[in-house]
Amino acid sequence: MKQLLILSGKGGTGKTTIASAFIKLADAKAYADCDVDAPNLHLITGRNDEPVKTDYYGLPKAKINPELCTRCDQCRQNCRFDAISIDEKYEVDSFACEGCGVCEYVCPVGAITMMPAVAGELMLYSDGEKVFSTAQLKMGSGTSGMLVTEVKRQMKSAAVDTGLAIIDGSPGIGCPVIASLSGVDMVLIVAEPSISGISDMERIIKTAAKFGTKTAVCINKYDTNIENTEKIEEFCKKQGLPFIGRIPFDHSAVKAVNNGQTIVDIDCTSGTAVKDVYHKTMNLLFEKGGE
Amino acid sequence: MPDFMDTGAINMRIAVLSGKGGTGKTLVSVNLAAAAKASTYIDCDVEEPNGHLFFKPEEVQEKVISVKIPKVDHELCNGCRKCVDFCKFNALAYIKNKLIIFDDVCHSCGGCILVCPQKALTEKEKVIGKVQKGASEQVAIYTGILNTGEATGIPIIKKLLEENSEVNKQTFIDCPPGSACIVMESIKDADYCILVAEPTLFGVHDLNMVYELVKLFNKPFGVVLNKCLEGENLAEKFCVEKNIKILGQIPFDNELGTLNSNAEIAVHKNEKYRELFSALLNTVTKEVQHETTTNP
Numbered sequence A: 001m002k003q004l005l006i007l008s009g010k011g012g013t014g015k016t017t018i019a020s021a022f023i024k025l026a027d028a029k030a031y032a033d034c035d036v037d038a039p040n041l042h043l044i045t046g047r048n049d050e051p052v053k054t055d056y057y058g059l060p061k062a063k064i065n066p067e068l069c070t071r072c073d074q075c076r077q078n079c080r081f082d083a084i085s086i087d088e089k090y091e092v093d094s095f096a097c098e099g100c101g102v103c104e105y106v107c108p109v110g111a112i113t114m115m116p117a118v119a120g121e122l123m124l125y126s127d128g129e130k131v132f133s134t135a136q137l138k139m140g141s142g143t144s145g146m147l148v149t150e151v152k153r154q155m156k157s158a159a160v161d162t163g164l165a166i167i168d169g170s171p172g173i174g175c176p177v178i179a180s181l182s183g184v185d186m187v188l189i190v191a192e193p194s195i196s197g198i199s200d201m202e203r204i205i206k207t208a209a210k211f212g213t214k215t216a217v218c219i220n221k222y223d224t225n226i227e228n229t230e231k232i233e234e235f236c237k238k239q240g241l242p243f244i245g246r247i248p249f250d251h252s253a254v255k256a257v258n259n260g261q262t263i264v265d266i267d268c269t270s271g272t273a274v275k276d277v278y279h280k281t282m283n284l285l286f287e288k289g290g291e
Numbered sequence B: 001m002p003d004f005m006d007t008g009a010i011n012m013r014i015a016v017l018s019g020k021g022g023t024g025k026t027l028v029s030v031n032l033a034a035a036a037k038a039s040t041y042i043d044c045d046v047e048e049p050n051g052h053l054f055f056k057p058e059e060v061q062e063k064v065i066s067v068k069i070p071k072v073d074h075e076l077c078n079g080c081r082k083c084v085d086f087c088k089f090n091a092l093a094y095i096k097n098k099l100i101i102f103d104d105v106c107h108s109c110g111g112c113i114l115v116c117p118q119k120a121l122t123e124k125e126k127v128i129g130k131v132q133k134g135a136s137e138q139v140a141i142y143t144g145i146l147n148t149g150e151a152t153g154i155p156i157i158k159k160l161l162e163e164n165s166e167v168n169k170q171t172f173i174d175c176p177p178g179s180a181c182i183v184m185e186s187i188k189d190a191d192y193c194i195l196v197a198e199p200t201l202f203g204v205h206d207l208n209m210v211y212e213l214v215k216l217f218n219k220p221f222g223v224v225l226n227k228c229l230e231g232e233n234l235a236e237k238f239c240v241e242k243n244i245k246i247l248g249q250i251p252f253d254n255e256l257g258t259l260n261s262n263a264e265i266a267v268h269k270n271e272k273y274r275e276l277f278s279a280l281l282n283t284v285t286k287e288v289q290h291e292t293t294t295n296p
Helices: A016-027 A076-080 A102-106 A144-158 A175-181 A196-212 A226-239 A249-260 A269-286 B005-006 B024-036 B050-057 B082-085 B109-117 B154-163 B181-188 B201-215 B234-242 B254-261 B273-294
Strands: A002-007 A028-031 A051-055 A061-064 A084-086 A090-092 A114-115 A117-126 A131-137 A164-168 A186-193 A213-218 A243-247 B011-017 B040-042 B060-070 B091-097 B098-101 B123-136 B139-146 B170-174 B192-197 B221-228 B245-251
Touching: A002 A016, A002 A102, A002 A175, A002 A269, A002 B201, A016 A028, A016 A164, A016 A186, A016 A213, A016 A269, A028 A144, A061 A090, A061 A102, A076 A084, A076 A102, A084 B082, A102 A114, A102 B109, A114 B011, A117 A144, A131 A144, A144 A164, A144 A175, A175 A196, A186 A269, A186 B109, A196 A213, A196 A226, A196 B254, A213 A226, A213 A269, A226 A243, A243 A269, A249 A269, B011 B024, B011 B181, B011 B201, B011 B273, B024 B040, B024 B050, B024 B139, B024 B170, B024 B192, B024 B273, B040 B050, B040 B154, B050 B123, B050 B139, B060 B098, B060 B154, B060 B221, B082 B091, B082 B109, B109 B123, B123 B154, B139 B154, B154 B181, B181 B201, B192 B201, B192 B234, B192 B273, B201 B234, B221 B234, B221 B273, B245 B273
Parallel strands: A002 A164, A002 A186, A028 A131, A028 A164, A186 A213, A213 A243, B011 B170, B011 B192, B040 B139, B040 B170, B192 B221, B221 B245
Antiparallel strands: A051 A117, A061 A114, A084 A090, A117 A131, B060 B123, B091 B098, B123 B139
16 A cells, blocks of 8 residues: 655645545545644545544553652652642642653652553544544643554554555644654645745655655645745755645635535636646656655 | 732733644734734744744854753663663663664653663763744744754753743744644743634634633633634634634735745734734733733
């Protein structure tokens, strides 16, 4: 199975809009939303089946038993995450706790136990034909990288070998993005023609390059700033990165999304442009000897 | 009586967040800071910091940020594997009679050093990014930058917020997208949160997430509606239903879009936007004063 990951660096450039269009065009049998702290793909895939939900446990969180605690302060002094505070009693801030277990180890009286903690929810849609894996991280939780890995694992284990999997990624360059990059065959970057968008695109390209992943670039809303669009194309040329298309700004795209439709479900300029980007992406993804 | 009442000055820390990316966090926080004149702007979106592109700060001072990671003295290591068993992040392995450390997955908890009976493990510094401080007119600009390939910017965000405790100044904190640990860290010490929403299905879904987040942390908050068009506004509808304070509306507007995409500060370029953001600043200031006097 070839896995295509859609990333952008900057948020709001149109990753999910483009991913949903690709899923439709490819009639994809396997797809996933790895933007676990703000997942949106489920809003637009038009699935009527109910997902199977499972709790996702991150690392366990420390809990202090006040009956046993002798207030020796060892836990607080050794915690690197400032997760332990003293008010009336010693307490663990479960949001700050990363579950490392140092406090449990240093406590001389065994007053600290690591308790299992739900850090999110995994959802798997599977109707026997098409598999969609997604998740929602719990508010303020860490371990988003581990949850992303679970989302991809869940998709792969449920899907029969379908030839193609489409994965919607998250903004940024940190742990969820790094986790989503591992093992994918190609990254499509959705850039936006703004100074901020260019800066963010350069950083995500650098990040993907560290993992040696094949990368192509397209521009969404290209006509909102032609000068910056040309800068991006120039940058790709210099870097030797395939530039595979311009998608125009399109009010009908917003309307389609707000109706829960993809931009290829309706007749619109952005939909026409994304079809071309899709075909070029597939050519790159499946090209022979392009490893 | 809170201290500020004696002096009449308020130290306000206002975090700007959105859940969804690209709704206009940087637009709002940069322009509010610029409208406030003597203020501080902190860019906590350390994975993709953009505020500095607008402010183009001068006299930039830089500080490298590093975390502690273990290093092993192979002479002292006796292969007991206690560190390997202890590490919850799988950052250590004992392979072919040798201890191997995976720097990238280490969370710097220091546990391995504590458990090693041979004292074979010590710590070294690993650079993960930097913090820059500069100025643009009267605005002090702080930017955190995570190095590409690094997993977590939390230590950089911590440093940014602790470095910056200047009093009697309005501080605007530009947060990362999402609702995970990095966002929580960014809003932790904020007195007030501005949620920037766009009127799309995705925008409303993610607005609901950050709405839950600020409620969870008991932060007073209000919403700025961005990219507003004529007709029904899904984000506005959400706010009315949930009885959320709408602080202001920013129209969908090609001129503003072009200024913003060229990294220009709208309040410096056009009287219309100066008025818009000054009015927003007034509303926000009143809200924060109201909150700090009623819930100090």
